[in-house]
Amino acid sequence: MAWRRLVLVFLLGVPLVAVLAYGFTRDPREIPSPLIGRPAPSFTLRLMDGRELSLVDLRGKVVFLNFWASWCPPCRAEARDLEAAWRRHRDADVVFLGVNIQDTDAKARAFLREFDVTYANGFDPRNRVAIDYGVWGIPETFFLDRTGRITYKHVGALGTGIIHAKLEEARQGVASRLEGKGEYRSIQ
Amino acid sequence: MSTARSSSLLGAALALLLALAAPAGAVQDDLDAQMLAVASGLRCPVCQNLSVADSTSELARDMRALIVDQLRAGKTPEEIRAYFVSKYGPWILLAPPARGVGLLVWVLPGLGAALGLGGAILALRRWARRRAPSSEPGAEAAALERVRALVSGARGGALEPEEASLVEALRELAFDHRAGKLSQSDYEELRDLYERRAADALTRADRARREAAAPPPADDTGAPVSRALAGARGAGRPRPSASSPSGSPPASSSRAPSACAARAPSRATR
Numbered sequence: 001m002a003w004r005r006l007v008l009v010f011l012l013g014v015p016l017v018a019v020l021a022y023g024f025t026r027d028p029r030e031i032p033s034p035l036i037g038r039p040a041p042s043f044t045l046r047l048m049d050g051r052e053l054s055l056v057d058l059r060g061k062v063v064f065l066n067f068w069a070s071w072c073p074p075c076r077a078e079a080r081d082l083e084a085a086w087r088r089h090r091d092a093d094v095v096f097l098g099v100n101i102q103d104t105d106a107k108a109r110a111f112l113r114e115f116d117v118t119y120a121n122g123f124d125p126r127n128r129v130a131i132d133y134g135v136w137g138i139p140e141t142f143f144l145d146r147t148g149r150i151t152y153k154h155v156g157a158l159g160t161g162i163i164h165a166k167l168e169e170a171r172q173g174v175a176s177r178l179e180g181k182g183e184y185r186s187i188q
Numbered sequence: 189m190s191t192a193r194s195s196s197l198l199g200a201a202l203a204l205l206l207a208l209a210a211p212a213g214a215v216q217d218d219l220d221a222q223m224l225a226v227a228s229g230l231r232c233p234v235c236q237n238l239s240v241a242d243s244t245s246e247l248a249r250d251m252r253a254l255i256v257d258q259l260r261a262g263k264t265p266e267e268i269r270a271y272f273v274s275k276y277g278p279w280i281l282l283a284p285p286a287r288g289v290g291l292l293v294w295v296l297p298g299l300g301a302a303l304g305l306g307g308a309i310l311a312l313r314r315w316a317r318r319r320a321p322s323s324e325p326g327a328e329a330a331a332l333e334r335v336r337a338l339v340s341g342a343r344g345g346a347l348e349p350e351e352a353s354l355v356e357a358l359r360e361l362a363f364d365h366r367a368g369k370l371s372q373s374d375y376e377e378l379r380d381l382y383e384r385r386a387a388d389a390l391t392r393a394d395r396a397r398r399e400a401a402a403p404p405p406a407d408d409t410g411a412p413v414s415r416a417l418a419g420a421r422g423a424g425r426p427r428p429s430a431s432s433p434s435g436s437p438p439a440s441s442s443r444a445p446s447a448c449a450a451r452a453p454s455r456a457t458r
Contacts (some may be wrong), residue, residue, distance in 0.1 A: 029236075031233055034273075034274065136233040183411060
């Protein structure tokens with residue numbers, strides 16, 4: 001009688017505790033993206049210098065699309081690496097494009113000046129582009145191959161090593177199976 | 189009920205007034221209601237357990253504006269939901285779709301409730317069986333019949349010592365009652381008690397004889413039950429009756445519970 005009850009408690013309790021323990025290992029804020037391998041949503045962005053840029057115009061080039069805000073520490077952490085990677089790849093049919101979200105014009109410009117950013121950056125005042133890309137934590141980066149397909153998505157700060165590797169994959173049109181994750185800030 | 193009706197009447201009257209007075213405003217209200225219906229089913233991506241309708245975050249506000257724009261553009265609520273799912277995955281739906289892992293969320297609560305209810309019924313039934321030793325009322329009635337027959341001496345036969353003492357106690361009880369030593373109510377109470385005990389003893393003796401004839405079952409649930417019976421019988425000892433001239437039940441009857449208790453462990457160890 002006693003051992004039978006013990007077995008029953010184990011049969012019910014062990015899976016329950018296992019499920020709960022597994023839950024603790026997961027980030028409740030994380031939203032798995034369905035976008036990898038799919039065509040990148042098109043948009044037109046007003047750039048800092050007043051010009052307009054459409055994603056369609058970049059067809060045929062590998063695109064590095066980065067969502068950021070000046071108030072987000074991981075965005076600051078990766079800013080220098082991003083600019084360094086841009087300077088290294090700018091002649092190889094690669095376009096870097098920054099999308100500033102949930103920020104003010106002045107602070108965004110100050111951020112770009114501070115890190116001496118030379119690649120194109122634009123505003124997304126009503127989060128339309130961000131919602132279209134399912135953004136929830138920044139920095140959030142999308143790698144697009146020459147056909148305009150999303151090959152990789154990374155939530156959180158990027159380092160030069162992974163930028164080079166994923167740009168190379170995008171150049172060859174290889175889509176990653178999984179998205180990457182680093183330190184991020186949830187947007188507001 | 190009446191307030192709800194009057195408020196809904198009021199609401200209807202207001203809606204009618206608004207529709208007559210300002211058609212554009214009514215359209216806006218309708219749009220807002222549709223937007224809220226969609227937004228309340230969407231999970232805010234930057235909150236914890238808040239819908240897009242309830243969240244005050246900037247992203248949720250922009251999502252609500254986007255829903256309104258899409259409704260204006262003639263999209264159905266279903267299409268708008270599909271749009272958000274295509275961007276954020278099924279994660280964004282507050283009610284997960286009933287397939288794949290999402291099916292678990294729909295099935296598990298019902299399953300859990302059914303299991304819990306089943307367990308509760310099982311536990312209750314086991315508990316009831318411990319309280320009332322013979323679960324079949326027919327068998328109990330038959331055993332009581334046999335006890336009465338034995339007491340009135342209509343049927344003899346070989347009796348176990350315990351049965352014999354119980355039958356003897358019942359006879360003495362009847363004698364005391366006839367002699368006027370016991371009031372009618374006391375007599376009936378005690379008689380019922382002893383009759384039930386004797387019936388229990390008979391049924392148990394029968395079962396023991398049957399089990400001795402057949403190989404004993406592997407199940408060991410009998411032991412705690414009989415232990416519990418012995419305990420229940422000990423607790424159910426009749427209180428001394430104030431109206432009884434002798435002040436205590438007949439001497440032989442007081443042996444009955446102890447006899448039961450003494451016998452029960454011997455069965456339990458078998």
